[in-house]
Amino acid sequence: MTTLPIPAPIYPPEYRSSAQTAFDTALSSVPAYRTWRRYDRGPSADIFERYQAMPVLTKADLREHEPAGFVPEGRDLAAALARDEVELVTTSGSTSDAVTNVWCQGWWDASEASSWKLHAATAAARLGEHREAILASPRCVGFASDAGYLSMEQRTLWHYLFLTEKADPAEWSATFCDRMIEELARFEPAVLEANPSFLSVLCRHAIKQDLQVFQPAVVTLTYENPSLIHLRHIRSVFQCPVISSYGATESGYVFMQCEAGRLHQNVEQCHVDFQPLAPRHGGPTIGRILATTFHNPWRALIRFDMGDLARLAAEPCSCGRRAGLTLDAIEGRIANATLSPAGRLVTQREADAAIAEVDGVDQYELVQTGPATFSVRYVSDTRDPAAIEPELRATLQRCYGSSAKIISEQVRALSPVRGVKYRLTRADFEIDIHDFLVGSP
Ligand SMILES: [Zn+2]
Structure with a gap:
């Protein structure tokens, strides 16, 4: 045992x-x-x-x-x-x-309903038939539309409002983000359930435009494991409890x-x-x-x-x-997961904590392309590459080891994989978990 x-x-x-x-x-x-x-x-x-x-x-x-x-x-x-x-x-x-x-x-x-008992705010909020707004890929939940836009009524089902019919946050315009914020205020949800990557994009818009955002009783994060960077954006816009919910x-x-x-x-x-x-x-x-x-x-x-x-x-x-x-x-x-050049497994959370130390990285995607080579594409609303990239290299070398070679590139925006979810970190090669469990070499 x-x-x-x-x-x-x-x-x-x-x-x-x-x-x-x-x-x-x-x-x-x-x-x-x-x-x-x-x-x-x-x-x-x-x-x-x-x-x-x-x-x-x-x-x-x-x-x-x-x-x-x-x-x-x-x-x-x-x-x-x-x-x-x-x-x-x-x-x-x-x-x-x-x-x-x-x-x-x-x-x-x-x-x-059982899971709600595990946080004081959801336990106290009398949830069940409550209004709930959902911000996640419409390829996972809700209603997708690649052509035109859908009305608020077309995106409402029972007590749920699905905020986006567009699966790629890289293509959300400022007007589209304004619409989501206006709909939150009109719908007044008790719960905002969100994919943290998607909500982070909306929160960055609210921060840049200095917009007031309706405050639900709680924000629950699911669909993806939140980055510390996402949490920073979300917590600067939402003062209510922000709760990670984990399941499938x-x-x-x-x-x-x-x-x-x-x-x-x-x-x-x-x-x-x-x-x-x-x-x-x-x-x-x-x-x-x-x-x-x-x-x-x-x-x-x-x-x-x-x-x-x-x-x-x-x-x-x-x-x-x-x-x-x-x-x-x-x-x-x-x-x-990724690997250090010495072969140590590095979880997404560990790599994320390293990248989150760099001021001004608002979104990123790290791909390990070989045993010691890493490619990082990142978005910054506030800093240019000359300021960010030396810090990014240094923090990733502290995480992976000094022999890690880091190539970085600033980009305008990043898109989710297949319009479903983001993958913040990954290796280009297969990692078999059985090689890393107890009992393995
Ligand atoms: Zn506890």
């Missing part, structure tokens, strides 16, 4: 039975897990040890068995689709091929940031296995996270690789919440 570098997590009384039910259901009656039975240590073993003996579920597995292979036997998916109890939703991320999921709105809503279409809401800034596991809805990296790569406090969902009648998800690295909190959180795993931070996508 993997030993974590923290005291054993504390779980609420019903947690063990939820974890047991999810596990038993998957192994006994879900087709996609039939081949997993041979790994089972059996009912006499501790349930969490039984989890750890299982393989990891990947997006490739989701595609191979999609979507009916994850529905427990005895449930009629066709009939449920016909009566609109569930629907099929296809996601296409910035790094991998499309996956079709069985989407159960009731399960999703319950997962979101497949897993629901897995972690939520509390008022003390740490992230707490959504223990009512999911179990999380943590696999530490080897010490030279940041382990054992940094590792990858695997999510198991509870209570979804239409989809058994066991040890799903979220594709992210996280950092465990060494100390109990000052907010008083004790249940489940507590994280100091999400370190970023595994797909966005």
Whole structure:
């Protein structure tokens, strides 16, 4: 059994039975897990040890068995689709091929509502039928339009307003940004849910034009792991709590940031296995996270690789919440990791912290093009290359080592990958996480 570098997590009384039910259901009656039975240590073993003996579920597995292979036997998916109890939703991320999921709105809503208990502001805001504005790629959520513009009514669904129909913030004009700010004031949302890269672009516009922006009760950040630079822009415009919410279409809401800034596991809805990296790569406090969902009648998800690295909190959180795993931070996508010339894994968060030290970098994209070569394209509203680039090189050499060669270029704007999400850092070559986990060389 993997030993974590923290005291054993504390779980609420019903947690063990939820974890047991999810596990038993998957192994006994879900087709996609039939081949997993041979790994089972059996009912006499501790349930969490039984989890750890299982393989990891990947997006490739989701595609191979999609979507009916994850529905427990005895449930009629066709009939449920016909009566609109569930629907099929296809996601296409910035790094991998499309996956079709069985989407159960009731399960999703319950997962979101449980996550709200993990921050004092969302717990107090009586959320549910509240007005919510969403600023993210319309290729992920909402309504896209490549040709003309859509009216506010055309971008409203139930209690949601989708602020942009244009997927590329590099093409947002000043007039378009003004429209979003005016709509926030008219709609008066309780919650603004945003992709931090997208919201950062809007906030830079508000800062430059010195605009007053409507203040919701909370801003929640999701879709991407926020850069310190994004947070700087967002916090200079929004005085309300700015909260990171962490999950995925497949897993629901897995972690939520509390008022003390740490992230707490959504223990009512999911179990999380943590696999530490080897010490030279940041382990054992940094590792990858695997999510198991509870209570979804239409989809058994066991040890799903979220594709992210996280950092465990060494100390109990000052907010008083004790249940489940507590994280100091999400370190970023595994797909966005880079390597030092000496072969040490550098997470997006570590590279981001280095770049965020340089005054005036408002947006960037770092690509590792070889073992020791890095190319940075960046946007600055306030400083020219002669001022920025020596500082950028110096901070990145402190992060990656003095043999790192840095090429940098100032650009007018940067676009998200495939119009979906930004990738702030990445390597041009494949990084296999198995080479970096505990037990690897
Ligand atoms: Zn806390």
